[in-house]
Amino acid sequence: xxxxxxxxxxxxxxxxxxxxxxxxxxxxxxxxxxxxxxxxxxxxxxxxxxxxxxxxxxxxxxxxxxxxxxxxxxxxxxxxxxxxxxxxxxxxxxxxxxxxxxxxxxxxxxxxxxxxxxxxxxxxxxxxxxxxxxxxxxxxxxxxxxxxxxxxxxxxxxxxxxxxxxxxxxxxxxxxxxxxxxxxxxxxxxxxxxxxxxxxxxxxxxxxxxxxxxxxxxxxxxxxxxxxxxxxxxxxxxxxxxxxxxxxxxxxxxxxxxxxxxxxxxxxxxxxxxxxxxxxxxxxxxxxxxxxxxxxxxxxxxxxxxxxxxxxxxxxxxxxxxxxxxxxxxxxxxxxxxxxxxxxxx
Numbered sequence: 001x002x003x004x005x006x007x008x009x010x011x012x013x014x015x016x017x018x019x020x021x022x023x024x025x026x027x028x029x030x031x032x033x034x035x036x037x038x039x040x041x042x043x044x045x046x047x048x049x050x051x052x053x054x055x056x057x058x059x060x061x062x063x064x065x066x067x068x069x070x071x072x073x074x075x076x077x078x079x080x081x082x083x084x085x086x087x088x089x090x091x092x093x094x095x096x097x098x099x100x101x102x103x104x105x106x107x108x109x110x111x112x113x114x115x116x117x118x119x120x121x122x123x124x125x126x127x128x129x130x131x132x133x134x135x136x137x138x139x140x141x142x143x144x145x146x147x148x149x150x151x152x153x154x155x156x157x158x159x160x161x162x163x164x165x166x167x168x169x170x171x172x173x174x175x176x177x178x179x180x181x182x183x184x185x186x187x188x189x190x191x192x193x194x195x196x197x198x199x200x201x202x203x204x205x206x207x208x209x210x211x212x213x214x215x216x217x218x219x220x221x222x223x224x225x226x227x228x229x230x231x232x233x234x235x236x237x238x239x240x241x242x243x244x245x246x247x248x249x250x251x252x253x254x255x256x257x258x259x260x261x262x263x264x265x266x267x268x269x270x271x272x273x274x275x276x277x278x279x280x281x282x283x284x285x286x287x288x289x290x291x292x293x294x295x296x297x298x299x300x301x302x303x304x305x306x307x308x309x310x311x312x313x314x315x316x317x318x319x320x321x322x323x324x325x326x327x328x329x330x331x332x333x334x335x336x337x338x339x340x341x342x343x344x345x346x
Contacts, residue, residue, distance in 0.1 A: 001208050002201040005035025006233045034234035036192040036205065037185075041234045041326035042319075054280045054307065056122070059163055063170045065119040070171040072117050079103070079112075086148070092140050097133030099141050102175065109145070109152070109178040113137050114171060121172050123161075123275035128264035135260055138176050142252055145178050146290060154182045155252055157286040164281035164315070165305040178290070186287050193295040206245055206297040218333045222343035225262050229270075229343065231332040237303030238315040239279065240330035242270055242339065246298040252288035255298065267302075269342040274304050277338070281305040 009031045017025040030043040065071045069078050080101040081090030092099040096116035115121070115134035138157050145152055158175045160167035177183070182190060196205040210228050213220045221229040221242070228245045235241035244266060249255055267284075274282060286300035306315055319327050 001212065002196065002199060002203065004205075004209055004212055007033040007035070032234040034232070036189065036196075036209070037232075037234065037236070038188050038192075039232075039234045039236055039326065040324065041236075041328050043328050043331055045329055045331050052309070053278045056120070056162075056280060059170055060120060068119055068169060068171050070114045070117075070169065070173060071119050075117075086144065092137050092144070094137040094140060095133040097137045099137040099176070106175075107177050107179060109176075111138075111141060111176045113141075113174040113176065115173070119171050123271045123280065126172075126271045127268050128261065131264050131267065132261075134172075134174050135264065138174060139255075139260070141176060142178065142290070146253065151180055152178045153290050154179050154186060155288050155290055156183070156186070157284075159282070159284040161284070162281040162305075164307050165283045167281070189287065189299075190293070190296055197295055204297075205295070206299070207247075210245060210247070219336045221336055221339045224266050224343065226259050227262050227266060229266055229339075231336040231339070232301070233332060234326075235303070235328050235330070235332060236301065236326060237283075237305065238320075238326065238328055238330075239304035239306060240328060240332055240335045242302040242335075244300050244302075249298040250289070250294055250296060251292045252290055252298060254292075255288075266343070269345075270302055270339065273339055273342050279304045279306055 011029050011031065013027040013029060015025055015027070016022040027046065031040070032043060033040045066073065068074065075098075079091075079098075080103050082092075082101060084090075090100070092113075097113060099111055099113040102110040102112050113134050115131060121130055135157065142155055145155075155176065155178045158177065159173075160175075161172065162170070181187075193205040196202045196208075210220075210230075213230055214223075214228075219231045219233060221231065223229070226247055226249065228247060230243045230245075232241035232243050244263070246255065246259060249259070271282075274280075282305055283303045284300065286298070288298045289296055307313060308315065317327070319325055
């Protein structure tokens with residue numbers, strides 16, 4: 001098996017510690033780089049982690065149901081509709097879930113999907129049942145876009161949950177993207193897989209990553225059927241990163257309803273772990289192609305997000321934004337151990 005391209009280097013900082021009579025102190029700094037994702041991170045376990053559960057009421061007071069465009073009072077009045085050539089009813093609907101155009105789009109086909117009329121759903125309440133309609137209506141939209149045959153090749157389902165993640169509204173909602181070219185990060189994943197296969201002794205990058213990680217046993221959380229769950233070697237977030245891969249699924253339309261049920265079961269377990277460990281927010285993306293691509297397996301990433309008390313400081317700073325390196329106080333191998341028990345329950 002060709003080398004996957006995980007790189008690690010440990011350096012040591014030195015200073016005189018004012019909390020120990022200015023005695024010399026050594027601080028290990030672990031630098032990691034993942035060739036597949038292009039992500040560089042620095043694992044610094046002495047940095048801060050959330051110590052107490054955040055007060056969600058403060059957010060709810062600032063963003064009540066009465067001014068929420070996704071709640072029943074305003075939903076029909078101010079949410080956009082699709083043109084009739086896409087869907088005659090104006091919006092896609094599955095049970096209580098709706099999908100409609102984004103009024104402030106990032107892309108020409110950017111949509112929003114709400115799970116229900118519930119204004120707030122806590123992390124511990126994000127059960128498969130609570131999420132099912134929202135993901136199903138995204139599937140319906142992708143199938144309709146494929147029927148229109150407009151040449152779209154890439155799609156994603158995305159989620160900013162609560163304001164620390166960049167979510168502009170409390171009301172839980174997904175966003176979809178459909179495009180003729182991949183986003184920058186997805187382009188990186190595609191290129192990595194293609195280059196890996198083309199190299200001597202290559203093969204399928206994703207298959208080899210899963211084999212290597214499962215054999216190593218350091219970051220492999222669980223297999224739940226079609227989906228493998230891992231913590232990232234070089235995380236994209238200060239609180240680490242959880243990855244999931246749909247084995248041998250090379251197009252969004254390879255995914256069955258049973259595959260989505262498996263996904264939602266796994267997500268609910270990750271979210272419960274976040275809740276128990278005092279997180280209140282996350283980013284999630286599911287990346288897919290809309291036509292079969294042998295070098296790409298459908299996959300996704302979850303990055304927990306938080307604010308640093310007492311000032312509500314962001315978990316991003318100049319190092320992430322301007323140097324493209326992630327400061328991470330969560331050791332990926334330890335995060336894996338913390339998550340494994342959540343995947344052992346029926």
